[in-house]
Amino acid sequence: MPPRRYPTVRQKRLGAELRRLREAAGLSGEQAAEILECSKGKISRIETGMSGIRAAELKALLQAYDVDDSELVEALTEMAREGRRRNWWNQYESVLPPGFADLAELEAKALSLHSWETVLVPGLLQTPDYMRVLFRRGRIEPPEDEVEAHVRGRMHRQHVMHGGDATPDLWFVLYEAVLHARFGGLGVMREQLLHLTRMAQHDHVTLQVLPYTTDSHRGVNGPFGIVGMPDTGMDVVRAETALSSLYVQDHAQVAAYKLMFDQLRAVALGPGPSLKLIRDVAEGLRV
Incomplete structure (x- = not known):
């Protein structure tokens, strides 16, 4: 998935939560990259909201981070879905800030x-x-x-x-x-x-x-x-x-x-x- 021009607030929040959970699990960016079999740069882009994350990737990271709070998992999953979904405001991206x-x-x-x-x-x-x-x-x-x-x-x-x-x-x-x-x-x-x-x-x-x-x-x-x-x-x-x-x-x-x-x-x-x-x-x- 190509990087965005800028992350929205919810996309940045998703990335920040994933970084917090990774650090709480005592894992480095390199170790998270190994879990997804990707580059460290992709993990960095996900955690800053500049790149989206697929459902399977999110599930793999949350399992590796020992996240078992079902409400938190659902909230993060919905944020990830929103990052991939086009909504009415997307039609204004070229003319509004x-x-x-x-x-x-x-x-x-x-x-x-x-x-x-x-x-x-x-x-x-x-x-x-x-x-x-x-x-x-x-x-x-x-x-x-x-x-x-x-x-x-x-x-x-x-x-x-x-x-x-x-x-x-x-x-x-x-x-x-x-x-x-x-x-x-x-x-x-x-x-x-x-x-x-x-x-x-x-x-x-x-x-x-x-x-x-x-x-x-x-x-x-x-x-x-x-x-x-x-x-x-x-x-x-x-x-x-x-x-x-x-x-x-x-x-x-x-x-x-x-x-x-x-x-x-x-x-x-x-x-x-x-x-x-x-x-x-x-x-x-x-x-």
Whole structure:
């Protein structure tokens, strides 16, 4: 199987788990290569996520590593299958950045999506016009077809909001500044805020606002999202930086982000008062 241009988050996680299990078994990369009768370089590419691994190869390694946890074996096997499977986001690989595939893949498998936002409406809750404003301002005079590709990709991501029984639990905490921004003018922002109120009516969506008047809070270091995965211990945090997204998978760090999110929603307005605030701000934007 040829190396990929870049590994997705789940592919990197699979590789990292295989490396951890190999080291726990006291085996070197050379010894793992002997098990598969391959080069050490292939083991390195598997463990960095740059090459996939076939089911028979995975089974051989896990047996050699004395892995008998059936849930872990199934989780790793499913990750390996995903690495070989084409999904809807693959059609956007040539026009959207690598991080798009990472996020779409995680969301498609998630049991829960929890998000803290400080400036922008979360992508899953954005209207197309709001998206266009953001994408056009992201670069100097981007081609219109590129902008529309970004919009289509994000709209496709939003299908996770309507997945029936497979729909994840969605919980958003927004800093009040998100409501008072003027991206695209009064009309675009008013429709965006009204869209928030409509989305919040869904049983699987919880929306809270952290008001300006809150004395102090734990979200001062920027927005982040927590993706709760069905595989035990496989949750991922997506932290926003100035130029990209950072994916955190270390168990202790993920636990720290979960505690931070719990503290944020504890001091935010409840869902009812939050919706009233959003409606009040939207009413003030009438044109």
